[in-house]
Amino acid sequence: MAACADQVCDWLAGQQQAMIDCLQALVDTDSNSYDRDGVNAAGALIQSWLEADGIECVWHANETYGDALEARIGGGQQAPVLLMGHRDTVFPKGTVEQRPFTREGMKAFGPGVADMKSGLVLNCFVLRALHQLQQQGKMAMLPFPVVALFTGDEEIGSPEGRHTIRRVVEGARAVFNAEPGRISGNVVSARKGGASFEIQVQGKAAHSGVNHADGASAIGALAHIITALHGLTDYEAGVTTNVGLICGGMSSNTVAASATAKLDLRFVTLEQRDQAFARIEAIVAAEHVPGTCASLILKSEFSPFEARMSEQLLALYKQQAAIVGFAVDGEFTGGCSDAGFTSSMGVPTLCGTGPVGAKMHTDAEFCLLDTFVPRAQAVARSVLMLAAD
Template identity: 40%
Template sequence: MEVNLNEMLTLLEKLVNMDSGSNDKEGVDRVGRELLPYFEQLGFQVKRISQKEVGDHFVIKHLKNPHPPILVVAHMDTVFEKGTTKERPFTINNGKAYGPGVIDMKASLVAVIYALRYLKNKGSSAYQQVEIILNSDEEIGSVTSRELIEKEALGKSFALVMEPARRDGSVVTERRGSGRFTIEVHGKAAHSGIEPEKGRSAIEELAHKIVKLHELNDHEHGISVNVGMIEGGDAVNTVSATATGHVDVRVATLEQAEQVEHKIEEVCSSSDVKGTEIELTGDMRRPPMLKDEKIESLFHIIKEVGAELGIEIKDTKTGGGSDASFTSAMGIPTVDGLGPIGGNAHSDREYLEISSLTERTLLLAKVIERLALEKEVYVQSE
């Protein structure tokens, strides 16, 4: 019994051609409305967690099992602005599918549905052992969904996170932690030709802070601090009254997260340019995902299942963040990158290797089946 690739591609095309940027609540909710009937047809009950600013989140459990041991986490939002799908709709060329969010992670949403359908159709009750969380703000740090993920993860035996596999097919067993900070500097405006001495340059102050923050980098040990965006000033002949810097932070350990956050606060605690004031906001959004014995054991199971399907499964670590960090930090065996294979995510060249869509769907189904057996929690099939 196999999965139907044509059906999967039809659904994928629908999803990709729906704008669903993280800040496009209407678009993300439209994706949710498209997906939910597929779960309901499989006997799942859907709980909607309404949101005001971002799309609604969903917790999905089978009616016969209110306490399933396996958590699957996937997100419906993308990084693309509204209108992108009209400019770059879903296309297929030379065995690859293209379009905004095709690999991150609309192909994974399709894979989850068809993996569960596969299990039900073959008479396996393993699909009832899964709880699915679909969240709508992963691409902006899961600010409103983190609490939900951590709440639903309590008591779970395994967590499978559906970010795409790496280009070589590797799953992810380790991620760096991440944080976002914003520095707002307030100075005093003055004409740079007539009375510059009366001004207090916010841009100059921000420049001092940028240099000090970049001195915190320790790439050898996994610490990255990058002021990636700056804004400031009103005119070239005016001493700037305001300036803003946006900071991205990556760390390899929890200890580093605490240390770097403290150092950033220290850098921003006083001004280098007299008369300027600094306001620091933000925090470390995701803890690092560390490959411990539990994760190693889960990966070994996935590797064994892959071998049974004739697929060599390797693992890797990455600097990017995902919701896997939350479940792994809770001590739950977690593996990420269980989606299909593709590349160039977040760009206009984003693609899916179409052959991997069915392959990784079957892998997901078999992994769920194996994990259900591991817990010996089968319920009677319908």
Template identity: 45%
Template sequence: MLALLGELVNIDSNSFDKAGVDRVANRLAEFFDEQSIPHETIPIATHGDAMRAVVAGGNGNRPILLCGHRDTVFPTGEVEKRPFEMRNGKAYGPGVADMKPGLVINAFILAAFNKFGGHPNPLVGLFTGDEEIGSPTSQDVITTEAKKARLAFNSEPGRPNGNIVTRRKGGIFCHCDIYGVAAHSGGFFEEGRSAIEELARKVQALHSLTDLDRGITLNVGLVTGGQSVNTVAAEASCGIDIRYRESGDRDEIFNKVQQICQTTSVDGTSSEMSVRGEFHPLNPSQQSTELFDIYTKIAASHNVIVKGEHSGGCADSGFIAGVGTPVICGVGPIGGNYHRADEWMQIDSLAERAKFIAETILTLASQPTRTNL
């Protein structure tokens, strides 16, 4: 498992580096070929292709879905600066927690069931390529598979304290462009209309929408604008991150953001907004709660106490839950400092967390469930 993890980590696979993301898929395809597991590529033109691997199960039974994404947030060239390494019980490298090891776990679970006779339910591994930017091109692939599935595991990294994720916020990633009128800021200042001034006013208005008690946050995380220090700015733009906890809050907060972005207060400026990506929230259902209970009892049988917790981060599990399929998330290995140069994974948790998922799947083959899970 560690050997495959090292190979995957050492492939640059930024969300916008389609070739790199697809190289990760090619390495997984080699693994599945070695294990005689059938797989297929679902072509995607602009981002990494989706990949689907299947271990056959009983006739007519709904599949169990194992999900993971191959892309990372790190730029191409990051691997050369800090390749995969292991020291003092931890592994390091780009995507070493989020979420190259989740891919390894899913691949090895498929291989184990394929080797030892399968399962009454088919097992489907889905490996996508654009989660870190909101899954704009793979969302439909994910929901199509989720609608057919009995249940799902999303192998995002486990929390640093060993917990898994049972609840996540929804998120909308927006972009606002602002247009003004350029002018020399000394000689013809009064002829200018500053797009940057309009942007500054919007940033303050957007941030004022944050309501921590309701779990709503607004963050303008990117700003650009202007031509030179002595020119009234004709253009400016910003990237906006909206997070919310309850599905019922989505339209209210989005409409407020849209109103701010499309209304200007600096005379002579104009603006427009677009949505670049969106995640649905993950909230527990009766069935996902039972799935969580089975998983945690399996962990406890190995003297590991696992609890569920809320994460402000978004994931593809929200899409899965959104179509009514029970899912638990963060079932990958223990890790931390995601999206940072000091990101880490706890080495001994890699096989352990794979075992917990596999034994949960085995339990579901024979144990009656309270919720028709």
């Protein structure tokens, strides 16, 4: 497979401008998570590039958010290798009109340019490189399929995409998730898991001056709940809780009859997750102010991406990156991704294999374009070395 890897790398070496052109087209397509048409338009672009090379594409329909696009090459009876990424961004529809793709030398800017439209382009070109050399007879058929999966709702917790991911990834040999490479140049070898909750508190309204004692303040109860929830944070263990949004009441002279809050929980292991869930449920269930009651609604959840699930792939990727010409290591991050789903299924996973980027989810987000080719080469070589094994 070494000769095949060299041929794939040679082809990719000549694709930098084509990669940049595709990235510009993708960035200039609004695709906020809640903009289903925009997310699917981004998918249609990817489909057009792959089908132009004769790569088979199929859609997995979702009810609410963007559909998932699957592309597949190769055959054989062995377990597949997955290249994965999400098409949705956090930026609202209309952002492209105000702030389209721009460049300053080899640094590119625009909504989602790093998180993670550059990674989607990288996966496309890795798939195209492997497919073209097979079609030209310059490389033997891979003993396993290589599947690229492009989902549409990761930024909001993959409420629908997670089901497609689990179906497609079940029994896979390995997953390379093309989230942006860290600004250090590293890939991501572990991530926290996370969950988002909504807390709803019901109380009893009363005039705060005339009959204050007849009321039961939902805001007062929520204040107690928030204090208790924030008390669960344990920096040494890596567990954090954060109520980042609250609302409630009707006026300053009315005892609040209702209040709501949004809670973010982060954890490192599944054991921590179970412990935190139990403690959160107990805090919310308790009556903190007589006459009030509260309920807890789980809105979204990511499984943790534990380091043990990346060890072998990271070693392989580092070896192939060194051959290409760059040094890399694994890095832990508190952010969640779909890598948590695949690793929790027992599938070896490596994340952050996309081009290097930084300042994600801000107007200053950027991608380093000169990392496109070498990082695509490292992924392609890693896939081929899995075939050699």
